[in-house]
Amino acid sequence: MxxxxxxxxxxSFALQPGVLIYCLLGVLLGTFVGVLPGIGAMAAISLLLPIxxxxxxxxxxxxxxxxxxxxQYGGAVASILMRLPGTPQSAVTALDGYPMAREGRAGPALFxxxxxxxAGSIIGIVVLVMLAGWLSRxxxxxxxxxxxxxxxxxxxxxxxxxxxKPAKGFAMIVLGMLLGCIGTDVNSGAMRYxxxxxxxxxxxxxxxxxxxxxxxxxVIGNVRDPERQAVARRIGxxxxxxxxxxxxRMAFPTLRGSGxxxxxxxxPGTGSTLSSFxxxxxxxxxxxxxxxxxxxxxxxxxxxxxxxxxxxxxxxVPTLTxxxxxxxxxxxxxxxxxxxxVQPGPMMLDARPEMFWGLVASFGIGNLLLLILNLPLIGIxxxxxxxxxxxxxxxxxxxxxxxxxxxxxxxxxxxxxxxxGLAGYLLALARFSPAxxxxxxxxxxxxxxxxxxxxxxxxxxxxVFIERPxxxxxxxxxxxxxxxxxxxxxxxxxxxxxxD
Amino acid sequence: MxxxxxxxxxxxxxxxxxxxxxxxxxxxxxxxxxxxxGPGAFxxxxxxxxxxxxxxxxxxxxxRAGAAMSFEPWAALAVLAAILVFGLGLRPLGLVLxxxxxxxxxxxxxxxxxxxxxxxxxxxxTVLTLLVFRAGLNMSLPLWPRGL
Numbered sequence: 121m122x123x124x125x126x127x128x129x130x131x132s133f134a135l136q137p138g139v140l141i142y143c144l145l146g147v148l149l150g151t152f153v154g155v156l157p158g159i160g161a162m163a164a165i166s167l168l169l170p171i172x173x174x175x176x177x178x179x180x181x182x183x184x185x186x187x188x189x190x191x192q193y194g195g196a197v198a199s200i201l202m203r204l205p206g207t208p209q210s211a212v213t214a215l216d217g218y219p220m221a222r223e224g225r226a227g228p229a230l231f232x233x234x235x236x237x238x239a240g241s242i243i244g245i246v247v248l249v250m251l252a253g254w255l256s257r258x259x260x261x262x263x264x265x266x267x268x269x270x271x272x273x274x275x276x277x278x279x280x281x282x283x284x285k286p287a288k289g290f291a292m293i294v295l296g297m298l299l300g301c302i303g304t305d306v307n308s309g310a311m312r313y314x315x316x317x318x319x320x321x322x323x324x325x326x327x328x329x330x331x332x333x334x335x336x337x338x339v340i341g342n343v344r345d346p347e348r349q350a351v352a353r354r355i356g357x358x359x360x361x362x363x364x365x366x367x368x369r370m371a372f373p374t375l376r377g378s379g380x381x382x383x384x385x386x387x388p389g390t391g392s393t394l395s396s397f398x399x400x401x402x403x404x405x406x407x408x409x410x411x412x413x414x415x416x417x418x419x420x421x422x423x424x425x426x427x428x429x430x431x432x433x434x435x436x437v438p439t440l441t442x443x444x445x446x447x448x449x450x451x452x453x454x455x456x457x458x459x460x461x462v463q464p465g466p467m468m469l470d471a472r473p474e475m476f477w478g479l480v481a482s483f484g485i486g487n488l489l490l491l492i493l494n495l496p497l498i499g500i501x502x503x504x505x506x507x508x509x510x511x512x513x514x515x516x517x518x519x520x521x522x523x524x525x526x527x528x529x530x531x532x533x534x535x536x537x538x539x540x541g542l543a544g545y546l547l548a549l550a551r552f553s554p555a556x557x558x559x560x561x562x563x564x565x566x567x568x569x570x571x572x573x574x575x576x577x578x579x580x581x582x583x584v585f586i587e588r589p590x591x592x593x594x595x596x597x598x599x600x601x602x603x604x605x606x607x608x609x610x611x612x613x614x615x616x617x618x619x620d
Numbered sequence: 621m622x623x624x625x626x627x628x629x630x631x632x633x634x635x636x637x638x639x640x641x642x643x644x645x646x647x648x649x650x651x652x653x654x655x656x657x658g659p660g661a662f663x664x665x666x667x668x669x670x671x672x673x674x675x676x677x678x679x680x681x682x683x684r685a686g687a688a689m690s691f692e693p694w695a696a697l698a699v700l701a702a703i704l705v706f707g708l709g710l711r712p713l714g715l716v717l718x719x720x721x722x723x724x725x726x727x728x729x730x731x732x733x734x735x736x737x738x739x740x741x742x743x744x745x746t747v748l749t750l751l752v753f754r755a756g757l758n759m760s761l762p763l764w765p766r767g768l
Contacts, residue, residue, distance in 0.1 A: 174757060288627075291634050291673035298641055298666045310649060310659035313641070336699060343695040343729050510730035514723040515745045517699065521706050521722070522753050534707030538700045545696055549689045550630035568662045580655025 123249055126469075130477030134485055139179050139478065146183035147486045150190020151494065155198050155501045156509075159516065160208070161191035162555065163338055165452050166330030167516075169459070170523040177460035178475050182482040184456055188449055189241065189432050189483070192392070193490050196233035196425055197501050201226060209428040212396045216413060216420030223416050227359035228366050232418050233425045234494055236374040240426030241487040243378035244385065244433030249480060251386055251434065252469065256441040259466035264577065265584045268570035269594035271444055271563050274388030276598050278447065279556055280605035281394060284612070289556050292547075296560025297567070299324050306565075307572060319532045326455045328524050328533050329540055329561060333554040335520045336541025339513045341548060355502050357495060362418075370422040373403050377426030385431030388438050391447035392431035396424035433483055440464050440476055444563070448555035451562035624686025631678025635671045642667030695729045702726035714764040715754070719746040 133139060153164040164187050172180035195210035200217035213233060220229040262270075279289025302313045303323030314320040362370070377399040384395040403423040404413045413420050436453075438446045443464040445451040457464055462475070469476050494501070524533045544554045578584035586592050645663035652658025706722030713721070723742040753759045 171757070285627075285677070287673050287676040288630075291631075291670060291677060294666050294670045294673060295634060295637070298637075298663065298670060301663050301666065305659040307657075308650070308659045312649060312659055312663060313644065336703065340692070340696045340699045343699065344692050344731055508732075510727065510732055511741060513730075514702070514726040514741060515748060517702055517726050518706060518719050518722055518745055518749055519752075521703055521710075522749065522759070525707070525710070526753070526757070526759055531707055531711065534703060534710070538703040538707070541703070542696060542700055547630070549691060550626040551687075552630055564666075571662075572657045575654055575657065580653060582654065 123253070126473060126477040127249075127481065129473055130479070130481035133178070133474045133478040134182065134481040139182060139482075140485070142175065142179045142183040143186050143482045143486050144489060146186020147190035147193075147490050148493070150187035150192075151194035151197075151490065151501065152504070153187070154191035154194020154196075154210075155504050156194075156507070156512065159338060159512075160195075160334070161188050161449060162330070162334040162452065163516075164191065165449065165456075166327065166334050167519060167523055169327045169330065169452070169456055170526045172456055173459070173527070177457060177462050178472075178478050180456055180460060181453065181475065181479055182486075184453055185436070185479060185482065186486045188453075189429060189486065190490060192425075192429055192432060193234060193237055193494055194501065196237065196421075197230065197498075198505060200229045200233060200421070201502065201505060209392045209396050209432075210425075211393075212400045212424040213421055215400065216415075216417045219414065219416035220418065220421065225416065226355055228362040228418065229416075229421050230355070230498060231360040231362050231495075232366065232370050232421045234491060236370060236377065236422040236426040237429040238487050238491045239374050240378040240381055240429035241433055241483060243375075243426075244382050244430030245480060245483050247382035247386070247430070248434050248437055248483075251437045252441050252476070255437060256466040256469050259442050262442070262466070262590060263574065263588060264570040265574035265588050266590040266594070267442070267444070268567050268574055269585055269591040269598070270388065270442070271567045271570070273594045273598050273601075274438075274444060274446055275560060275563060276601050277388060278391075278559055280601050283605075286605045286609065288552050292552050292554070292556040293560035296557040296562075297564030299329070299557070300561045300564030301568070306569065319530060323565075324561070325524070325527065325533055325536070326452075326459075326562070327527050328537050330452055330455075330558060331520045331524055332537045332540025333544040333558060335516060336537060337544030337548055337554065339516055340541065340545045342509055343513060345509065355498055357498065360495060360498065366418050369418050373399075373419040373423035374426040376402065377423035378430040381427035381430035382434045384427075385434035386437045386446075388444060388446040391435055392428040395427040395431040399423040399427035429487075436479070440468060440479070441466055444566070445559070448559045451559050455562060622685035624681035624684050626686055626689050627677050627681030631674045631676070631681060633674070635674025635678060638667045638670030638672075638674055640667075642671065692729070698725060698729045711762065712766060714762045714766075715749065716746055716763055717765065719749045 134143065149164060150161065153159050153161065165184050168184060168187065192209055196213050198204050199210040199214040200221050203214045203218040217229045217233065220226065275293050279293055280286045283289050302320055304311055304321055311321065380399050381395040385392060400420055400423060403419045404410050407413065407419060435446050435450055438444045439450040439454055445454045520537060521534050524537050527533065547554055574584050585595055642664050645660045645667060649660030649663065650658035651660045651664065702722045702725040705725050706718045709718040709721060720742045723745045724738055727738045727741060754761065
């Protein structure tokens with residue numbers, strides 16, 4: 121199917137009222153949780169997972185994706201007005217957005233965040249369409265060894281890049297993979313780590329795991345936080361207008377950020393948080409007056425916002441064309457698809473054109489909705505910032521319980537959410553990343569299947585991972601990453617820089 | 621002497637999970653060969669790796685100061701209790717009483733005094749739950765205690 125034909129199919133699918141409503145619901149809910157401190161996109165997507173049982177796989181994917189990129193719009197609002205990033209991706213936005221708001225320029229900062237997010241998404245969509253077609257043609261040649269090596273690369277990249285203590289990341293990934301082993305072994309039918317509990321035969325429930333780690337743990341961590349005040353109490357549509365100088369300063373950072381984000385988003389294991397940090401660093405380096413950064417430079421808002429939005433779109437490339445999620449949120453998306461019996465892979469573009477092209481079209485529609493809704497609705501989002509967390513979290517907890525109960529109707533699952541939530545809270549206290557655990561949990565079984573298949577084909581010869589050119593390239597990349605991060609850790613120790 | 625308790629506790633806890641997982645898999649599951657891996661091969665390998673990474677995290681923490689952890693035992697206890705009250709109460713008590721009680725327990729550690737807002741919140745959340753899960757999603761759940 122050609123690109124234009126595909127886009128038309130996608131548009132006509134995504135514009136059906138029954139699908140459009142989920143797109144709208146997704147982006148609104150995403151903005152909502154992005155604005156609210158204390159719950160992020162991960163928690164919202166895990167909360168929605170059980171609800172997707174009631175709708176088609178395509179609509180589910182469109183809605184969950186809407187929550188993801190909608191949360192980034194919302195996260196920027198909280199970052200700029202309260203220096204309290206609603207999502208990790210928008211942490212960078214606070215660096216210059218918050219100083220702008222304190223100078224009384226909250227309006228232009230919000231405008232810059234929204235418009236550059238929109239531009240970044242559109243560029244991301246173009247890159248997604250080009251890359252997906254190309255990659256799914258190549259991916260047909262991928263064998264089991266190549267898949268396994270690529271997934272390991274994704275895991276290594278996710279735990280080393282931008283991390284001061286890679287060992288903690290690795291530990292989380294391995295723990296996640298171990299949890300992924302629980303249940304019936306697909307190859308032999310043996311039951312692993314089930315300890316006689318029939319509820320565990322299908323493995324740890326993804327919905328319970330995600331809700332415990334991201335819903336319950338985040339709630340516990342935020343319950344006793346003192347309530348914060350936003351800098352600007354009321355912002356209307358009128359105050360958003362930027363000056364001509366603002367517009368000129370925004371243009372190139374937005375373009376550069378989008379390019380950077382589209383590239384890093386598509387790589388496995390990097391993703392949107394890294395792209396927004398990189399974009400900020402790049403803008404500061406090439407700026408004529410780097411001293412303005414941190415004091416309210418609009419470039420520092422526009423670039424990272426464009427970067428994280430384009431990255432969140434291109435992150436779907438490996439997920440949809442290879443069936444390999446590059447970051448934890450994509451792992452949840454993949455989980456949602458698997459729940460619906462859809463296994464993404466190179467064939468999906470042809471086998472389920474509505475799914476791929478419908479999603480692509482929904483990105484465009486959703487971002488347009490966000491832009492035209494959020495500019496006039498900004499007053500409402502700002503008002504939402506003032507809702508204290510104590511009014512929200514009891515409801516979140518009840519919804520988590522009912523959501524996880526609705527999947528199988530088992531009280532067992534509610535109790536396991538409590539246990540997982542406690543574990544997740546303790547892990548977060550000790551500064552271990554629960555997101556990496558989830559990534560390992562989803563990728564672990566896939567890696568195991570592919571490694572076992574590759575070794576079966578090669579008659580037990582482990583050289584198969586270096587003999588095949590594709591997998592050899594991934595192995596080299598893994599080795600480079602490991603060496604690089606080891607060097608960094610040693611350097612940091614020598615300098616005596618406090619880690620963390 | 622100050623130590624990095626986060627890394628020490630976390631690392632040793634993970635290492636002991638690793639040891640347990642390796643041991644259990646070693647004893648109970650077939651390892652197989654490289655050519656035909658058994659169900660035990662991956663768990664054993666992962667367990668060993670977890671042990672190693674756990675120790676790599678924990679041991680340096682013994683000789684270095686770390687940032688303090690802000691453990692909130694009451695928040696954790698109340699949230700977990702709320703989930704258990706709701707979860708275990710759902711079938712015998714019905715949706716209405718279970719949500720009401722769950723919200724009340726959950727709201728205990730919130731940094732705001734008084735009972736009026738807690739009761740009010742519990743009522744609102746109960747109504748919302750009924751609207752979303754009973755009316756909206758049509759889940760079959762008992763509303764009231766059995767026998768009523």
